[in-house]
Amino acid sequence: VIYAVTPTYTRWTQKADLTRLAQTLLHVPNLHWIVVEDAERKTPLVTKFLKYSGLQYTHLNSKTDANYKLKADDPNWLLPRGVAQRNVGLSWIRKNVPPSTSGVLYLMDDDNTYSLKLFEEMRTIATAAVWPVGLTGGLKFEGPGSCSGGKVLSWYTAWKPERPFPIDMAGFAVNLKLFFQHKNAEFSNKVPRGYLESHFLTSLDLTRDDVEGKVEDCSEILVWHTRTEKATLKQEAKLISMGNPSNPDIEV
Amino acid sequence: VIYAVTPTYTRWTQKADLTRLAQTLLHVPNLHWIVVEDAERKTPLVTKFLKYSGLQYTHLNSKTDANYKLKADDPNWLLPRGVAQRNVGLSWIRKNVPPSTSGVLYLMDDDNTYSLKLFEEMRTIATAAVWPVGLTGGLKFEGPGSCSGGKVLSWYTAWKPERPFPIDMAGFAVNLKLFFQHKNAEFSNKVPRGYLESHFLTSLDLTRDDVEGKVEDCSEILVWHTRTEKATLKQEAKLISMGNPSNPDIEV
Ligand SMILES: O=c1ccn([C@@H]2O[C@H](COP(=O)(O)OP(=O)(O)O)[C@@H](O)[C@H]2O)c(=O)[nH]1
Ligand SMILES: O=c1ccn([C@@H]2O[C@H](COP(=O)(O)OP(=O)(O)O)[C@@H](O)[C@H]2O)c(=O)[nH]1
Ligand SMILES: [Mn+2]
Ligand SMILES: [Mn+2]
Numbered sequence: 046v047i048y049a050v051t052p053t054y055t056r057w058t059q060k061a062d063l064t065r066l067a068q069t070l071l072h073v074p075n076l077h078w079i080v081v082e083d084a085e086r087k088t089p090l091v092t093k094f095l096k097y098s099g100l101q102y103t104h105l106n107s108k109t110d111a112n113y114k115l116k117a118d119d120p121n122w123l124l125p126r127g128v129a130q131r132n133v134g135l136s137w138i139r140k141n142v143p144p145s146t147s148g149v150l151y152l153m154d155d156d157n158t159y160s161l162k163l164f165e166e167m168r169t170i171a172t173a174a175v176w177p178v179g180l181t182g183g184l185k186f187e188g189p190g191s192c193s194g195g196k197v198l199s200w201y202t203a204w205k206p207e208r209p210f211p212i213d214m215a216g217f218a219v220n221l222k223l224f225f226q227h228k229n230a231e232f233s234n235k236v237p238r239g240y241l242e243s244h245f246l247t248s249l250d251l252t253r254d255d256v257e258g259k260v261e262d263c264s265e266i267l268v269w270h271t272r273t274e275k276a277t278l279k280q281e282a283k284l285i286s287m288g289n290p291s292n293p294d295i296e297v
Numbered sequence: 298v299i300y301a302v303t304p305t306y307t308r309w310t311q312k313a314d315l316t317r318l319a320q321t322l323l324h325v326p327n328l329h330w331i332v333v334e335d336a337e338r339k340t341p342l343v344t345k346f347l348k349y350s351g352l353q354y355t356h357l358n359s360k361t362d363a364n365y366k367l368k369a370d371d372p373n374w375l376l377p378r379g380v381a382q383r384n385v386g387l388s389w390i391r392k393n394v395p396p397s398t399s400g401v402l403y404l405m406d407d408d409n410t411y412s413l414k415l416f417e418e419m420r421t422i423a424t425a426a427v428w429p430v431g432l433t434g435g436l437k438f439e440g441p442g443s444c445s446g447g448k449v450l451s452w453y454t455a456w457k458p459e460r461p462f463p464i465d466m467a468g469f470a471v472n473l474k475l476f477f478q479h480k481n482a483e484f485s486n487k488v489p490r491g492y493l494e495s496h497f498l499t500s501l502d503l504t505r506d507d508v509e510g511k512v513e514d515c516s517e518i519l520v521w522h523t524r525t526e527k528a529t530l531k532q533e534a535k536l537i538s539m540g541n542p543s544n545p546d547i548e549v
């Protein structure tokens with residue numbers, strides 16, 4: 046089983062992003078989707094969406110602490126995103142999945158793009174595996190740069206190469222067994238920028254030498270760090286400010 | 298059969314966008330995808346992508362005339378996009394599809410988001426049908442605002458409401474029969490901003506009274522005008538300017 050943990054938050058493009066991500070996952074057998082809303086309460090939108098998604102899922106929620114929440118005008122790199130939500134997903138797995146379950150853990154952001162082949166690659170991870178991620182780190186791709194027979198020979202990054210793992214969240218998955226063996230493995234808000242992934246992987250006692258390089262010797266891009274443009278909706282903003290928004294009965 | 302015409306052009310996020318759109322279409326039975334590249338020649342990237350997509354497709358190309366091509370710094374609304382490509386797709390249908398074929402024509406941009414239910418709605422269009430599109434026209438949604446028993450009672454738009462059809466490209470589909478009956482129906486670069494859809498629909502001799510309102514009396518949003526954020530890739534740009542780009546053998 047692939048346990049995929051996805052943080053998500055309310056915004057104009059949320060339902061659209063969840064819609065196409067769910068269509069990807071509908072092609073993947075044996076996947077359990079753990080969707081964690083960054084919200085005080087589970088929203089009707091996500092609740093209904095998941096109910097009719099046709100997927101096997103768990104719906105959770107946890108609001109990011111105000112200290113760690115981006116303000117509307119903050120640049121998106123100022124604070125890590127999705128940390129509390131990913132940890133709630135991890136806790137759910139620890140409590141609800143029998144440790145003998147064979148499977149992997151994968152962290153999936155809600156606006157990335159995932160090739161179906163990636164999920165097949167993921168099913169044969171002995172402890173932890175990595176692969177390059179497209180459109181990240183300011184580069185065409187970042188992560189393992191060359192691999193041979195599962196060994197990562199070099200890492201490819203242009204930013205903070207001294208990080209234990211210069212890789213995006215979408216560039217690794219770990220075997221559940223390894224995860225269960227490390228009871229304290231989790232994400233942290235208190236790490237320097239760019240160290241979210243490295244912190245998690247080192248909390249699993251992994252070093253660069255321990256991870257397997259996957260996907261045609263790390264030569265193929267099967268996941269892209271796409272970002273959905275923020276919908277500005279100027280006319281809608283005007284209507285809202287006049288207390289007269291578009292039909293509230295229509296869910297977008 | 299649904300004939301879906303999609304213009305597409307080379308950019309960092311192209312393969313990602315095509316990947317998730319293809320995953321959507323893989324769920325849709327009886328669909329023929331006409332992909333038209335805005336390019337002098339068919340690119341290896343799109344050629345290979347389509348070949349392994351698992352979809353029934355036709356691959357075409359046609360470069361937008363330089364006079365009508367946006368420059369890198371132009372705002373995206375300055376010129377219409379995808380006009381020449383859509384017309385090449387329409388010509389292909391006129392030449393290759395027997396006019397007796399029962400089916401519909403739908404124009405699909407490569408970075409929108411489409412719900413699977415929309416394609417089911419589309420299969421029963423008598424002449425032409427419309428539905429609201431999310432995140433467009435500066436509003437939560439735009440297009441038919443209320444419908445009853447297939448009749449559009451009102452239109453909902455905040456911008457140029459005098460347009461014959463205040464609706465996005467993703468908000469309508471037409472029966473092939475109607476299309477074949479109007480040999481000159483096509484898209485035009487020479488129309489005022491926002492009139493691309495209206496020009497095409499009126500070239501099919503349609504008025505607002507002729508189109509059927511679909512999708513739960515136009516009350517459900519099944520398609521969103523999402524836009525994928527341009528990947529800026531600063532480090533990659535630096536490498537390219539130094540004549541030393543990331544591994545060119547790795548396709549992103
Ligand atoms: O306030 C927020 C912002 C983001 N996210 C989620 O955290 C993940 C990463 O966020 P985003 O995609 O905005 O980050 P980026 O692509 O810029 O790294 C996504 O699944 C978001 O839905 C969240 O839960 N709360
Ligand atoms: O130079 C271009 C720009 C866009 N497009 C295509 O035209 C459609 C509409 O373009 P875009 O999504 O950029 O427009 P917007 O979402 O801003 O209306 C998409 O399928 C693009 O791939 C194209 O063929 N050539
Ligand atoms: Mn993201
Ligand atoms: Mn678009």
